[in-house]
Amino acid sequence: MSGFNFINPFGVREDPGSFVGDRYTDNFSRKARRDTIVLNLGPQHPSTHGVLRILVEMEGEYILRAEPVLGYLHRMHEKMAEVKTPWQFIPNMGRVDYLHPISWNWAYVGAVERLAGIEVPERAEYLRIISCELNRIASHLMWWGAFVMDLGGVTPILYAFEEREKINDILQIVTGSRLTLSYFRFGGVSTDIDDRFERLTREFIPYLRERLKMYKALVTDNIIFRRRLEGIGPMDLDLCQRYGATGPILRAAGLAYDTRRDIPYGLYDRFEFDIPCGPSNDSYGRYLLRLAEVGTSLDIIEQAIESIPDGPIKIAKAPKANYKLPAGETFFAVEGGRGQVGVHLVSDGGQCPYRIKLRAPGYSNLSLFAEAAKGTLLADAIAILGSLDLVIPEVDR
Amino acid sequence: MTSIDSLEGRFKEAGALVVCRHDFKREGLVLSALIPANALTELAEGLKGDGYTLLDVSILHAKEGFLVTYHFDSFKEPGRLALRVLAQGDQPAVPSLAPIFDGAEWHEREGRDFYGVAFLGNPNPMPLILPEDFQGDPPLRKAPAALASITALGLFGKPQILDAAWWENLTNPVKDGD
Numbered sequence: 001m002s003g004f005n006f007i008n009p010f011g012v013r014e015d016p017g018s019f020v021g022d023r024y025t026d027n028f029s030r031k032a033r034r035d036t037i038v039l040n041l042g043p044q045h046p047s048t049h050g051v052l053r054i055l056v057e058m059e060g061e062y063i064l065r066a067e068p069v070l071g072y073l074h075r076m077h078e079k080m081a082e083v084k085t086p087w088q089f090i091p092n093m094g095r096v097d098y099l100h101p102i103s104w105n106w107a108y109v110g111a112v113e114r115l116a117g118i119e120v121p122e123r124a125e126y127l128r129i130i131s132c133e134l135n136r137i138a139s140h141l142m143w144w145g146a147f148v149m150d151l152g153g154v155t156p157i158l159y160a161f162e163e164r165e166k167i168n169d170i171l172q173i174v175t176g177s178r179l180t181l182s183y184f185r186f187g188g189v190s191t192d193i194d195d196r197f198e199r200l201t202r203e204f205i206p207y208l209r210e211r212l213k214m215y216k217a218l219v220t221d222n223i224i225f226r227r228r229l230e231g232i233g234p235m236d237l238d239l240c241q242r243y244g245a246t247g248p249i250l251r252a253a254g255l256a257y258d259t260r261r262d263i264p265y266g267l268y269d270r271f272e273f274d275i276p277c278g279p280s281n282d283s284y285g286r287y288l289l290r291l292a293e294v295g296t297s298l299d300i301i302e303q304a305i306e307s308i309p310d311g312p313i314k315i316a317k318a319p320k321a322n323y324k325l326p327a328g329e330t331f332f333a334v335e336g337g338r339g340q341v342g343v344h345l346v347s348d349g350g351q352c353p354y355r356i357k358l359r360a361p362g363y364s365n366l367s368l369f370a371e372a373a374k375g376t377l378l379a380d381a382i383a384i385l386g387s388l389d390l391v392i393p394e395v396d397r
Numbered sequence: 398m399t400s401i402d403s404l405e406g407r408f409k410e411a412g413a414l415v416v417c418r419h420d421f422k423r424e425g426l427v428l429s430a431l432i433p434a435n436a437l438t439e440l441a442e443g444l445k446g447d448g449y450t451l452l453d454v455s456i457l458h459a460k461e462g463f464l465v466t467y468h469f470d471s472f473k474e475p476g477r478l479a480l481r482v483l484a485q486g487d488q489p490a491v492p493s494l495a496p497i498f499d500g501a502e503w504h505e506r507e508g509r510d511f512y513g514v515a516f517l518g519n520p521n522p523m524p525l526i527l528p529e530d531f532q533g534d535p536p537l538r539k540a541p542a543a544l545a546s547i548t549a550l551g552l553f554g555k556p557q558i559l560d561a562a563w564w565e566n567l568t569n570p571v572k573d574g575d
Contacts, residue, residue: 023529070503071526078511079536114423241450241472243500255472262475328551331425331468331477344455344468346552348545357455359468364452367503396526 024069028055036064043072052392054369054385056378063381066373068366073396081356086112086186087321089353094180096358097394099139102132103336105184108356110265111332111343112186115325118318123311124188125267130201130304131171131183132334133297137208138167139337140290140297143389147287148219150386151228156219163211166204173197186323188314198305205302212294220291229284233372233384236281243368246361247339248293248389251277252286259335271303283387290389324351338362338389362388362395401428401476407443408480411436414560417553421476424554429479431553434491437482441467441497448473451494454504456512458537459547461567463489463514483547483567484514493518511535 020026021040029038036059043053051072057065077096081089093104106128113120120128145160168178174191175181183189219225240250250257256277260268276292279285327349333342339361346355365388373381401418408416408430415431432440441451452468462485469478482491493516494501505516506525513535516522524531538544548568558564 024523027523067521071524071528074526076536082538111425114425117423237472241445241448242498244450244452244498245500250472257472257475263477327549329424331479333425333477340452340470342452342468344453344466346457346550348550354545354550355455355457357453359453363503364500367500371499 024053024055024067028057028065028067031065032057033059033064035059043069052366052390052395056373056381058378061377061379063373063376063378066370066381068369070396073393075393075397077397078356078358081353083352085321085352086319086323086325089356090184091180091182093184094177094182095393096360096397097336097338097341097362097391098179099142099391100135100337101179101181102128102135102183103334103341104358105182106132106266106334107332107336107341107343108345109184109186110334111330111345112319112325114332115328115330115345115347116186116319118187118315120188121312121315122267122309123192124313126304126308127174127189127193127313128184128266129268129271130193130301130308131174131181131189133301133304134167134171134201135181136337137294137297138164138171140294141167143290143337144215144219147386147389148225150382151225153219153222153225156215159211159215159218163208166200166207170197170200170204173200185314185318187318188312192313201301201305205298208294208298212291215291220288226284228380228383229287229387230282232283232380233376233387234282235368235372239368239371243371244364245339245368246364247336248286248289249339249365251275252289253281254278259333259340263333265332265334268300271300273299273303283383286387324349325353333359336361338391338394339365358397360394360397362390362392363397366390366395404428404447404478405430408432408440409559411440414563415553415556415558417556419554425477426479427476429481429553431481431483434482434484437467437480437494438492438497440480441494444469444478445497447471449478451498451501451504452477454494454501454508456508456514457547457550458512458544459550460541460544461485461547463512464547464552465491465508465514467494481552488515489513490515490517492516493520495519512537 020029032038036057039056041054043051053069055067056063077092093108094101096104141160141163145157148156172178175183235253237253240253256275258275261275273296276289325347327347329346331344333340342359344357345353348354372384413430413432417429419426421427449469449471452470455466457464462483465482467480484491505519508514510524510527
């Protein structure tokens, strides 16, 4: 790349043959009008959650065009899968999405189990559901705090962390870690729960229900907060379909599509729970929907912890370290905190999987940002970005 | 509501080379079809009209070329489908689905980064995940012995082979000078 020039402060190219910024900026600014400013949001902007970069063309405070630039957190998980045995790859799944790692545990372990025809003991299925839902709540709460912070309210994230620490205390008993959880094993889970786990979980459910009321009083009904979100960034079903958006974005758009209900896996069909849907497809609707989903997860955990059966937590002949997958292909999907998490696994019967493709919900959800941000104020675009609940390591994989 | 039978019929009409029904519990797919590249756009448009969305684009590097798999799911009637296109030759290329499913733009750019498959008509064919100044060939499996044959990977379950001559050539390619 010869002749590297810093983009001039107004994004105007003096000479059409010159090269401005890096290749993305150069390409992006070639389509820019002469009276606009091309800006980079990130890759270190504090309100972009991790290392996301977005190029925007601004006319005053309004965004004319936006283009996310990815790859700053790419760790080639898919390539790693080709040189790791199925066992060795499990820890990677705790690291794709650091807020809801249990969903990735499940997607990968589930894909291997489906392909190999492994059945999971009933108790392990319950433990999977309890851990996955606890982790989903932690993910949603973390989003809640970070989102409100994006909009200028710094205090709520401290409350969110308080709940999140409680969940981490619970999950640490069985997983041994607080961030990159690797709890699932082929044919079951790694550790059984103890009395303390049960007690803390039982205590946590009524505690969080009370706290959710405080969240409503503190943030949800705050008029400044509502004005920042109501009517901002509408995303309808057509947009979701064109971009493959799933999870809370799709459900806020009015469609009660949830992998747990629509493509059942595990024992979710044994529990009674609502799939919250709506109330509106703007940023405020997505906010309300995620808080409602915390309630759904609490309902599931409450039923599961009351009815958990005794028995083994792993099948007797669970695959060992030298396990070889049978040849074939499978696509297994679970509902993660951000949408449908999918693992496309192809095996040639060898030591390592032949190919693994990870379908990250955040990737599809972020891809609609350029269209959703068109014509909005920069401050509103930050609200829209926050309402997508992005985890960049998952987007970049 | 679109039944799987009518979709299978539509795939066959469009000139599918191989069509298969799958065991959903094991393979996570209801129906898949290997189609010629020129039938892709029209079939994708049809699926969009029936309420399907594009989940992802997964590329498989095999001995015969690059097998591009498009996974679709319907929000109305969940049941995953796969359309597959085999891109062969020195400059593998398939048509872009970005004009139909906008989300395809990113999936295709990622596919081009890692597999070097060109998606003709992609509105923004820039690198996406790899660095902008990445030099050299895509990070593929280098050793020919490390490549599996797509017919040996068990991708097709019990296939209905609709173009027997094509399939025969795929499994036992006629080499130049034989």
